[in-house]
Amino acid sequence: MHPxxxxxxxxxxxxxxxGACSGSASxxxxxxxxxxxxxxxGGPSSAPAIDYKACVAFDAGGLGDKxxxxxxxxxxxxxxxxxxxxxxxxxxxxxxxxxxLQTLMDEGCQTIVVVGFEQTQATIExxxxxxxxxxxxxxxxWDETANGPTPPNFTGLDFxxxxxxxxxxxxxxxxxxxxxxxxxxxxxxxxxxxxxxGYYAGIQIYNERKGGSAKLLGWDPVKQRGTFVGGDNPWxxxxxxxxxxxxxxxxxxxxxGPVAGATGNASIKAMAAADKWAIGVDTDQALSxxxxxNAILTSAEKRIDVAVLEAIKKTAGGDMGGDNFVGxxxxxxxxxxxxxxxxxxxxxxxxxxxxxxxxxxASGAIKVSDYLK
Numbered sequence: 001m002h003p004x005x006x007x008x009x010x011x012x013x014x015x016x017x018x019g020a021c022s023g024s025a026s027x028x029x030x031x032x033x034x035x036x037x038x039x040x041x042g043g044p045s046s047a048p049a050i051d052y053k054a055c056v057a058f059d060a061g062g063l064g065d066k067x068x069x070x071x072x073x074x075x076x077x078x079x080x081x082x083x084x085x086x087x088x089x090x091x092x093x094x095x096x097x098x099x100x101l102q103t104l105m106d107e108g109c110q111t112i113v114v115v116g117f118e119q120t121q122a123t124i125e126x127x128x129x130x131x132x133x134x135x136x137x138x139x140x141x142w143d144e145t146a147n148g149p150t151p152p153n154f155t156g157l158d159f160x161x162x163x164x165x166x167x168x169x170x171x172x173x174x175x176x177x178x179x180x181x182x183x184x185x186x187x188x189x190x191x192x193x194x195x196x197x198g199y200y201a202g203i204q205i206y207n208e209r210k211g212g213s214a215k216l217l218g219w220d221p222v223k224q225r226g227t228f229v230g231g232d233n234p235w236x237x238x239x240x241x242x243x244x245x246x247x248x249x250x251x252x253x254x255x256x257g258p259v260a261g262a263t264g265n266a267s268i269k270a271m272a273a274a275d276k277w278a279i280g281v282d283t284d285q286a287l288s289x290x291x292x293x294n295a296i297l298t299s300a301e302k303r304i305d306v307a308v309l310e311a312i313k314k315t316a317g318g319d320m321g322g323d324n325f326v327g328x329x330x331x332x333x334x335x336x337x338x339x340x341x342x343x344x345x346x347x348x349x350x351x352x353x354x355x356x357x358x359x360x361x362a363s364g365a366i367k368v369s370d371y372l373k
Contacts, residue, residue, distance in 0.1 A: 047083035054079050054312040055109035056088040057100045059116030061235035061261040066288040068304055072115045072138060075308025097122035111315040113308050117191045127154045134315035138304055139191040141324040155311050156324030159302040162368045163361050164334040165198020167354050168279045168300045172255040173206035173214035174350040182248030183218040184227035186234035186260035195259040195281055195300055197221050201371035217251055221372040229260050241266030249274055268292050284337035299337040303327060329362040
């Protein structure tokens with residue numbers, strides 16, 4: 001893997017916390033037609049038109065997930081506002097992935113950003129078969145062991161979100177009254193389990209420093225076993241999200257960090273109804289779900305919107321790819337959100353400890369992997 005130096009603008013542009021575009025509850029969307037994006041303001045773009053077409057293939061779970069699809073849409077909307085011609089497709093399931101990419105290629109897209117690790121095989125095939133089109137993929141880097149050298153028309157957009165999740169896990173351990181934190185994932189993929197690894201590591205660091213006994217339910221990184229939604233709708237099963245939250249509450253958890261798209265949003269709602277707390281994922285969910293802001297302790301964020309926009313700019317500028325970008329705490333590609341409504345309830349000492357932990361991880365003084373054994 002070759003971490004890219006060509007998305008350096010991400011580090012500057014993401015210095016300010018960015019919220020996701022809010023949407024309605026996730027619904028299954030038709031995938032047959034390419035859809036043009038609207039300018040964020042609803043009016044014409046103020047930027048000069050750019051003769052370049054940049055597109056996004058969204059993952060299952062769809063727009064309105066208040067998470068990573070919505071963040072990628074914000075990046076595409078920002079590209080539209082900058083003057084690029086844009087379009088997108090949505091997927092209802094794995095059967096749509098390859099056909100959606102073909103649809104965008106047929107529409108003349110010159111850069112295609114693919115959202116989600118589940119689209120990896122379709123992206124590999126499209127990248128290798130279409131050397132004149134630039135592909136970028138959110139939550140994935142090119143596996144050179146399995147697939148050979150990174151193609152010159154591919155840019156991986158990955159996020160070391162376990163670093164941000166460590167901070168959230170430490171915060172949760174310090175804030176929790178029961179000292180029991182729960183988590184679960186949509187499916188068992190690295191893009192999901194990295195969050196869960198981080199929660200686990202943060203809790204271990206808290207226990208080590210405080211002589212505590214806080215614990216995580218729902219994930220064991222050593223055994224690589226945990227709780228996952230599964231089924232044919234892991235990212236949009238609202239009933240399952242509510243059920244899993246109630247099961248964790250019954251086991252004593254008073255903070256839950258779901259990693260399951262709209263399924264997880266239902267868990268956040270359930271935690272709010274129980275007057276308990278949740279950890280958001282991907283975006284600042286206290287902003288994207290303000291009705292539950294008083295229950296969202298913080299969120300482990302990926303700066304997907306900025307990465308999407310910078311990938312479009314990079315490829316439109318003639319740099320087709322050949323490398324990967326990995327967002328970290330050090331380059332501001334990942335972060336935890338402000339504490340918003342709960343800020344006054346978090347002790348100053350705990351805030352200072354989280355801030356110092358962030359500095360230690362960013363400097364390399366603390367490695368997440370050391371706490372996953």
